[in-house]
Amino acid sequence: MIHEILPVGPLQCNCSIIGDESTREAMVIDPGDDIADVQALIGKHSLQVKQIVITHAHIDHVGGAMKLRAATGAPILINENDYALLKLLDVQAAWLGMQDPGKVDVDHSLRELDKVQAGSLTAKVLHTPGHTEGSICLHFPAEQKLIAGDTLFAGSIGRTDLPGGSFDKIIRSLRDKLLVLPDETVVVPGHGRLTTIGEEREHNPFLK
Numbered sequence: 346m347i348h349e350i351l352p353v354g355p356l357q358c359n360c361s362i363i364g365d366e367s368t369r370e371a372m373v374i375d376p377g378d379d380i381a382d383v384q385a386l387i388g389k390h391s392l393q394v395k396q397i398v399i400t401h402a403h404i405d406h407v408g409g410a411m412k413l414r415a416a417t418g419a420p421i422l423i424n425e426n427d428y429a430l431l432k433l434l435d436v437q438a439a440w441l442g443m444q445d446p447g448k449v450d451v452d453h454s455l456r457e458l459d460k461v462q463a464g465s466l467t468a469k470v471l472h473t474p475g476h477t478e479g480s481i482c483l484h485f486p487a488e489q490k491l492i493a494g495d496t497l498f499a500g501s502i503g504r505t506d507l508p509g510g511s512f513d514k515i516i517r518s519l520r521d522k523l524l525v526l527p528d529e530t531v532v533v534p535g536h537g538r539l540t541t542i543g544e545e546r547e548h549n550p551f552l553k
């Protein structure tokens with residue numbers, strides 16, 4: 346498995362480029378910004394991007410999606426419960442003092458237990474509302490890896506005070522969908538350093 350993690354944009358969103366070593370097919374998760382750098386990594390590994398997956402419709406995660414789609418022809422996938430939030434990228438940009446990336450066209454919705462494929466790599470979609478209504482995580486069971494978006498961080502969890510956020514929902518998502526995964530599962534959060542389910546189960550103050 347090829348896995349490059351590139352922090353992009355002013356908020357340093359962790360963009361993941363995940364590719365199959367033999368077929369060179371890939372998916373890019375959360376191309377929030379710095380698409381030229383993302384493309385350079387795609388080129389370095391001679392990958393063909395088949396899927397653009399967005400964990401949730403915050404501008405720092407989705408801002409570069411249309412540019413990447415134009416460059417690769419790959420479809421943009423996001424959970425339908427975040428479509429409303431996706432229409433407010435101009436408002437989000439104004440809050441953060443960023444440039445409005447313009448309208449994002451979604452190719453289709455990703456729902457609970459849908460599968461996203463790149464070559465022999467398969468990710469299972471976990472719908473984990475709380476940070477936003479349409480937040481999803483991607484679980485690669487064979488590789489014991491979880492792309493967690495802004496649902497789970499090393500030592501913390503996603504904020505729930507923005508529109509569409511719910512503390513009760515994020516706690517339920519964490520308990521029902523993420524803490525049931527094996528301890529060895531490596532977690533790639535939407536921001537900051539990597540962790541594991543076991544480490545968070547033991548030390549994360551929000552999960553006690």
Ligand SMILES: [Zn+2]
Pocket residue numbers: 401403476495
């Ligand atoms: Zn977010």
